[in-house]
Amino acid sequence: MRSARLVRSLRLAPLASSMALLAACANPGSVKPTATVTALYAQLDQATQGYETALQQVRAGNDAAGQQTLNQAIDTVKNASVHCGSTPGCDPQRFFSAYDRMLRLKDGSFIGDENADGDPQTGMALDQHGPAALPEAQRSVILLHGQKLSELIAMNGAVKAALQMWLTQWRPNLIDAWISYQYMRSEMWPAYQKADLPEALLFGIMAKESGGKVHAVSRSGAAGPLQFMYATGMRFGLTTDDGFDLRFDPAASARANAEYMDEQLKVFNDNLELTIAAYNTGEGRMSRLVGDDTKVSFYDPRIYNQLSQETRDYVPSVLAAAWLFLHPDSYNLRFPKIDGEPGSITLKRPASLSELTVCLGSAGGMEEGWFRTLRNLNPRLDPQQEQPAGVVLQVPKLLEQPYAARCVDGPWPILAGDLHAAAAPVVADPLAPARAAGAVRTRSYKVRRGDTLVGIVRQLRCSSVQEVAEMNHLRHQHITVGQVLTMPECR
Incomplete structure (x- = not known):
């Protein structure tokens, strides 16, 4: 079914013009090139023909072979462009232009905007079932009011x-x-x-x-x-x-x-x-x-x-x-493979996000630890605030089993709790009285429903958000209704 839809939706006219552009890139120009340059341009021409072969394979219903042939054509252009850069008389821009063009053709190049009768389609008529029915990669490149994103990015x-x-x-x-x-x-x-x-x-x-x-x-x-x-x-x-x-x-x-x-x-x-x-x-x-x-x-x-x-x-x-x-x-970029399936855990014992980070360690191969992810998935929580047993936390599903194995019983939650409870000694500041003498005058403000720290600061027009947050020992600008804030008094 997918092959049939691909064949019906090929855009023959735009692709023909695209291939003409690629062929033009392979034309060495009026100056007679050296044998090495000629060979490099021949590889570019070979890559162009490879794309045509990919189209024929798709039309014949062999999608996998078509994609493989296209990828080989792109690799040929990449490799030839490297040698072109160090070869006198060879124009690398021809290869870069062809490479860029092939990438754009690869983005949905086998998914066009013509139906079986050659009549143009618009918007999401590309798939009768809408965006959700399209494969993920196709959704990524097609859906911008019916236009492919790659066609809107000028490679300047x-x-x-x-x-x-x-x-x-x-x-x-x-x-x-x-x-x-x-x-x-x-x-x-x-x-x-x-x-x-x-x-x-x-x-x-x-x-x-x-x-x-x-x-x-x-x-x-x-x-x-x-x-x-x-x-x-x-x-x-x-x-x-x-x-x-x-x-x-x-x-x-x-x-x-x-x-x-x-x-x-x-x-x-x-x-x-x-x-x-x-x-x-x-x-x-x-x-x-x-x-x-x-x-x-x-x-x-x-x-x-x-x-x-x-x-x-x-x-x-x-x-x-x-x-x-x-x-x-x-x-030449490789993004790590991530299993982002969402999950949740119900705390079996009190713990903060920081404590959970310690006891989870590098579970699931996360060498950097899970602190950032836990915070991102539970944005309302202060990461240092201990949450009571019974609280449900959002976590990647792959952490559900490690939590039960590491963070409920055993040495790790005990160690995490001990580290969390530790506090640095308080040392008296000998210059504190002198600073207090010239301290900024302050006033109080009681937080009302609908207030945010940014809004309060703008309303009073007398201090920065960071200054107020530090003055009141706030974490992540979090305030609660009824809380009394100390605010610098305007002069």
């Missing part, structure tokens, strides 16, 4: 520079973001799936914004895995729930982000780069810069030159992370 210098950063200096951050996302995927992906938005875009935004840290807070007050500002979060329903800031909730923040992206894609006529820029710099500012010309390029000097360096870097960084989500193997 800015994106390539960002690719290099993710593959070098930012590589540990990218891997950490991937691991965190896999464990939160069951909470975050459904909102994007419902909105017909590509999963790769969600990952790209999260990787750049927080690196997968649910409790991340920026200097400007943006919070959560997708870094919502207070006012924007409020507009999309990220308020407070019994004192908990919903911006820190993975599922709620993903829903709000999907609603924001869907709203702004409509405003900017599905211009992905402008929409991502609006998420970073504010939709009001982007709307004023763009005006009615929603087809304008993000890199147009009229737009680009008026944006901050942060936004100029932000857009290609998000797109590059999304591109690597789709094509890790093509960039």
